[in-house]
Amino acid sequence: MRVPERFRLIHIVASPAALDKAEYLRIAPDEALAFAAPESIDDPYAIVEPDDGYAGLWLDAQEAEKFLARACEWELPPHRPAFAQGAVAGLPAKLWIERDRMLILVPAPYAADLEERLA
Amino acid sequence: MSFHIDCPHCGRRPVEEFFYGEVASENESIAGADARNLDRVFMLDNPEGIATERWFHAYGCRRWLTLRRDTRK
Amino acid sequence: MNEFVERKIALTWRAPKRAYDVVIVGGGGHGLATAYYLATRHGITNVAVLERNYIGSGNSGRNTTIIRANYGIPEAVRFYQRSVDLYASLESETGRGIMHRQKGLLWLAHSEAGVRAERARAEVNVAFGTKTEFVDPDQVKRICPQIDITGGGLWPVAGGTYHPEGSTARHDRVVWAFAEGAMRQGVDIQQGIRVHSLRVEGDRVTGVETDQGPISAGVVLSAAGGHVTTLVSTAGVRLPIRTHPLQAFVTNHYALEFPIIVASATLLFYASQTARGEMLMGAEIDRQPSYSYRSSHDFLQHCAFRAMTLLPFLRNLRILRQWTGVCDMSPDYSPIMGKTGIDGLLITTGWGTWGFKAIPAAGEQLAQLIATGATPELIAPFSLDRFARDRTMADRGSAGTH
Structure with a gap:
């Protein structure tokens, strides 16, 4: 298993209606993470900031399925791509699930714990 | 004791993902040591049945929820 | 019945x-x-x-049947000491065996603040009528050799108090x-x-x-x-x-004698051995009020993890039963x-x-x-x-x- 690394994400706080218009890692109704800064966002009061606070790694579909089978006790969303968040291996994890791979992110201080629990 | 909470944003999750945030109540200032304030500070409802409570989804959306829970189950 | x-x-x-x-x-x-x-x-x-x-x-x-008087305020020390004394003579008074055993209780501290609190506890206890003494990590190890005083590297034992009248009864x-x-x-x-x-x-x-x-x-x-x-x-x-659940569990038989009661307020767990040889453990109440007698896996995981950190021999035991009581918390x-x-x-x-x-x-x-x-x-x-x-x-x- 590989080592989780720091991820640079874009942290967006904006109105729910503005966030509904694009595909984000939607962590709350008025809060999202994105892989790249959006070209525009339909909210004059939106906050868009780079966020280096997460660590994580991509797992292929098979690895992901195996890991989640033992480490996640709640149901994943059926559609792809999908965002989900909750306790995974006892850590506050954020998952971005694509058809053939999955990104698992945790707050950076938990990087070592994630590595240990993936092993 | 274990149960699940339906987070309106994240979905159904085990209670261990949440912090218990006390009974939902109106926010009033406390001015003096009269009987009504004594009651509000110390004398608790402790319902054996439906309680209205605040919970914080620490492992997910990090938002406060207000929910009703049956304390007998 | x-x-x-x-x-x-x-x-x-x-x-x-x-x-x-x-x-x-x-x-x-x-x-x-x-x-x-x-x-x-x-x-x-x-x-x-x-x-x-x-x-x-x-x-x-x-x-979890623990009897002790090492409380932190004078009124409580006096009151609980009366109970310790009554328990000690209950068998002779009623003519019924209650399997009362004086075991001694170790209360561990894992930080400077914890050590100060335990020193204060010993002072208050002695002043108001019960026996408690401060012990350093070496003495802890002598009193209970099974304790890992490095706390698994996570919670090293910094000191504690020893309360000789700590007992259990059936x-x-x-x-x-x-x-x-x-x-x-x-x-x-x-x-x-x-x-x-x-x-x-x-x-x-x-x-x-x-x-x-x-x-x-x-x-x-x-x-x-x-x-x-x-x-x-x-x-x-x-x-x-407020009514909160409190959970406890026992393991299968531990072949050696574990003659003492161990508690840690930092790790929120305590352990003793039952007359049958099982290791009996409990922890803190569940955070949310409840009248339910259901137990949880989460409690077992956390309590067992902390207990094994201090008492590594527990790794070789199995959990037999867990249960819940509903407590009237003031x-x-x-x-x-x-x-x-x-x-x-x-x-x-x-x-x-x-x-x-x-x-x-x-x-x-x-x-x-x-x-x-x-x-x-x-x-x-x-x-x-x-x-x-x-x-x-x-x-x-x-x-x-x-």
């Missing part, structure tokens, strides 16, 4: 009368001890103990000893009878309403454990009580005993996670209150009106564990 218990103790069961001098709601240790002391010390025997299930089926049968036998002793004197113990409300006329309690009809009484004592709020609210009394971690503002209605509550050790002293003192009408000095600081008088009894020596 099951057949085994019926054979073990000589009880006589009769139908409830319609009136008693004293009705005690709740047939756990506290209710039964009060009945026992009323009968044996004060000759008051027209007494009924009403239990909705079987005696000892609530927290008296679910606790909880069911304590319940039966008091029940039998009370019944021999003529006290009525009624099982399978549910009290759903109190009868009040004006400012005075006149009895209880049960699922088997009304029973009148001159004095009603609520010893109803976690369900106390619901009961006394029927007389308009409000309490500073906001200052001290009990609430005595008058309620309604004439004739008395309470013994706020026993939270620390009630078992107090059974004899609370029973003795409440019996004296019922017999004389005056609150004994030993329990006066624990009255319900302390909250209105701004005299709460916050006790760090009690907080968190058993």
Whole structure:
């Protein structure tokens, strides 16, 4: 298993209606993470900031399925791509699930714990 | 004791993902040591049945929820 | 009560009368001890103990049976020491074995602040009448060689206190000893009878309403454990009580003797060995109030993890059983005993996670209150009106564990 690394994400706080218009890692109704800064966002009061606070790694579909089978006790969303968040291996994890791979992110201080629990 | 909470944003999750945030109540200032304030500070409802409570989804959306829970189950 | 218990103790069961001098709601240790002391010390025997299930089926049968007096405030040290003394002579007094064993209790600290708190505890204990001494990590290791004083590298032991009078007893036998002793004197113990409300006329309690009809009484004592709020609210009394679950578990047999009780307030766990050789462990209450007896896997995981950090030999054992009690938690971690503002209605509550050790002293003192009408000095600081008088009894020596 590989080592989780720091991820640079874009942290967006904006109105729910503005966030509904694009595909984000939607962590709350008025809060999202994105892989790249959006070209525009339909909210004059939106906050868009780079966020280096997460660590994580991509797992292929098979690895992901195996890991989640033992480490996640709640149901994943059926559609792809999908965002989900909750306790995974006892850590506050954020998952971005694509058809053939999955990104698992945790707050950076938990990087070592994630590595240990993936092993 | 274990149960699940339906987070309106994240979905159904085990209670261990949440912090218990006390009974939902109106926010009033406390001015003096009269009987009504004594009651509000110390004398608790402790319902054996439906309680209205605040919970914080620490492992997910990090938002406060207000929910009703049956304390007998 | 099951057949085994019926054979073990000589009880006589009769139908409830319609009136008693004293009705005690709740047939756990506290209710039964009060009945026992009323009968044996004060000759008051027209007494009924009403239990909705079987005696000892609530927290008296679910606790971790630790007896100690190393509390953090003078009033509590004096009170619990009285209970330690009464427990020590209970077998000879009742003629019934309660499997009382003095084991010694180690209370561990893992930080500078914890060490200061334990030094303060030792000082308060000695000053107010119980034996507790501060011990350094080497002494901890000598007293209990099984402890990993590096705390698995996570929680190194920085010191602690040793309380030689720390003991355990068999909880069911304590319940039966008091029940039998009370019944021999003529006290009525009624099982399978549910009290759903109190009868009040004006400012005075006149009895209880049960699922088997009304029973009148001159004095009603609520010893109803976690369900106390619901009961006394029927007389308009409000309490500073929240009902929280407390969980515990036992492992299979540990082949060696583990002769001591170990507790850590930082790790929120405590462990002792039962007479059968099982390792018995408990932790802190569940955060949210609840009347449910369900147990959780999350508790097992966390408690077992912390316990194994300090006591690595536990890794080789298996968890056999876990269970839950529902505890009447007070906001200052001290009990609430005595008058309620309604004439004739008395309470013994706020026993939270620390009630078992107090059974004899609370029973003795409440019996004296019922017999004389005056609150004994030993329990006066624990009255319900302390909250209105701004005299709460916050006790760090009690907080968190058993």
